[in-house]
Amino acid sequence: MSSILECKALQKRYGLKDALCGINLSLEPGRIIGLLGPNGSGKTTLIKLACGLLTPTGGEILIDGQKPSKETKAIVSYLPERMALPTWMTAKQAMDYYQDFYSDFRRDTAEDMLARLGLDERQTIRSMSKGMREKLQLILVMSRAAKLYLLDEPIGGVDPATRDYILKTIIGNYNEDAAVVISTHLIADVEQVLDEVVFLRQGNVVLHRSVDDIREAEGKSVDELFRQVFAY
Amino acid sequence: MFGKLLKHEFRATGRIAAPLCGMMLALAVLAGMVLRFWGDLPSEGFSTAGNAIIILYGMSVFAVAIGIFIILMQRYKQNLFSDEGYLTRTLPVSVHELLLSKLFVAVIWYLVTCVLMALSVIIAGGLSGEASWSGVKELFDTLRFYVAHISAADVVYVMLSTLGGMLFITLLFYAVATIAQNFNKHRLLYYFMVILIFIALTRLLAVFNLIFTVRFAGPASGSVGVIGGADGPTAIYVTGSHVWLGLIELYLGNALLYVLTWAFLKFRPNLE
Structure with missing residues (x-):
């Protein structure tokens, strides 16, 4: 099976500091992958490189065999770690925006999820609570039938109930032929939904294995293995 | 995609620029009315309010001229380099499309603003009475005179x-x-x-x-x-x-x- 995301000696440097140190990585479709590591390990940098928001210092990153471009952006659904929707927009205008630019946007799915949340489509994003804004952004991202979902810290900074909602939304709505990459350091919360994990430490891939393999071979949960690998 | 970018660019800039232009036109109407009835204003209070309206109109013309530029530049910066950039710059569009859509909308807004500023002067002048109308006519006569003397x-x-x-x-x-x-x-x-x-x-x-x-x-x-x-x-x-x-x-x-x-x-x- 061909890789949906491939990194070849990928390097990114900010000034004198290496954020990614020539990593090699290959992710296949149909899997939910946890991109795990402590703060500053290079998770967000890797995702931004895949989205074309940063350019590599060395090596290359390929999405479905192509360098990040207009074409790859059409098949990648990206959830940034911050609120990217203009706050003056209403939920309806935000859906219009997605529908206009992404041919794979499933409007019915988005409307259905918003209705279940009890969110008024005419409400501006500015007037929503922080949790509601994050849910709206996630709904828009997961309502696309993309080939690759890149979710940067989707459960960071939200309450446990919202965390459950977010994970259910991800599991219930992603395109099953696609790969879902979830970047987080909250391992215990996401472990249940992951097929495989990538551990990043100081810009290096220190482990890339399936979750079942970790449980069988190590006799540990991903959270336990993470604590062992990243112990100070 | 270029058309869609234009649509959203107009929507984002128009929500601030349109009310600003509307306010200028409304003040032009009020200023024209104040000038028309200037001699018949019943008290000093009305004269003060009339003065304020005329000054506000003058300020609104200035605010529109400067404001449109600030709105467009702010839009560029916010849309591409702030948190909004994470959305804008992951859209499946080329950089040329992104840049040209912003440039096109900016030029259209400059032209619309120029036309509306001229229109507001005509409105204020027109409503202020016969004397001012003749002033506006004079202005057009002058313009015609210049146009007749310049080549294609x-x-x-x-x-x-x-x-x-x-x-x-x-x-x-x-x-x-x-x-x-x-x-x-x-x-x-x-x-x-x-x-x-x-x-x-x-x-x-x-x-x-x-x-x-x-x-x-x-x-x-x-x-x-x-x-x-x-x-x-x-x-x-x-x-x-x-x-x-x-x-x-x-x-x-x-x-x-x-x-x-x-x-x-x-x-x-x-x-x-």
């Missing part, structure tokens, strides 16, 4: 230089904001440094133009004239081949600024 080439020159000037000021800001974005520390300082560099370059170009005109083009290549006489409007004009040199340089400068902005957006996206 001059009209083309004026239109192209106006358009070129609009593009230049917009692209200059785009280029400066985009280049400065590449510095992660002391961004504001670099912002002003890049502006200073561009200003210095344009000054150098102006010196070159002067030298070129005096040294190579000479007086034979152009002429200076006066329109009108003792009874009519008077203006000084400059024509000739060397004025076109400035225009060519303006568009070359615009092309350079566009390429710079495009290249930095494309090859150094830097949304850290």
Whole structure:
């Protein structure tokens, strides 16, 4: 099976500091992958490189065999770690925006999820609570039938109930032929939904294995293995 | 996709710019009415309010002229380099489409603003009474007089230089904001440094133009004239081949600024 995301000696440097140190990585479709590591390990940098928001210092990153471009952006659904929707927009205008630019946007799915949340489509994003804004952004991202979902810290900074909602939304709505990459350091919360994990430490891939393999071979949960690998 | 970008660009800028223009037109109507009934105002209180309305109208014209520019520049920066950039710059569109849509909308807004400012003057003048109407007519007579004295080439020159000037000021800001974005520390300082560099370059170009005109083009290549006489409007004009040199340089400068902005957006996206 061909890789949906491939990194070849990928390097990114900010000034004198290496954020990614020539990593090699290959992710296949149909899997939910946890991109795990402590703060500053290079998770967000890797995702931004895949989205074309940063350019590599060395090596290359390929999405479905192509360098990040207009074409790859059409098949990648990206959830940034911050609120990217203009706050003056209403939920309806935000859906219009997605529908206009992404041919794979499933409007019915988005409307259905918003209705279940009890969110008024005419409400501006500015007037929503922080949790509601994050849910709206996630709904828009997961309502696309993309080939690759890149979710940067989707459960960071939200309450446990919202965390459950977010994970259910991800599991219930992603395109099953696609790969879902979830970047987080909250391992215990996401472990249940992951097929495989990538551990990043100081810009290096220190482990890339399936979750079942970790449980069988190590006799540990991903959270336990993470604590062992990243112990100070 | 370009059409969709235009649609959303107009929506985002129009939500602030349209009320601003509407307010100016409303104040023009009020100012016109105040002027019409100026002599019949019942008390000093009304006169004070009338004065305030006229002053507010004057300020609104100024606010629209400056405000539109600020709205457009703010939109560029916010849409591409703030948190919104994470959405805008992951859209499946090319950098050319992104940049051209913003440029196109900016020029349209400049033109709409100019038309609306002129319209507000006509409205205020028209409503203020017969005397003012004659003033407006005089203004049009004057314009007709000028138009009758200038050639088609001059009209083309004026239109192209106006358009070129609009593009230049917009692209200059785009280029400066985009280049400065590449510095992660002391961004504001670099912002002003890049502006200073561009200003210095344009000054150098102006010196070159002067030298070129005096040294190579000479007086034979152009002429200076006066329109009108003792009874009519008077203006000084400059024509000739060397004025076109400035225009060519303006568009070359615009092309350079566009390429710079495009290249930095494309090859150094830097949304850290």
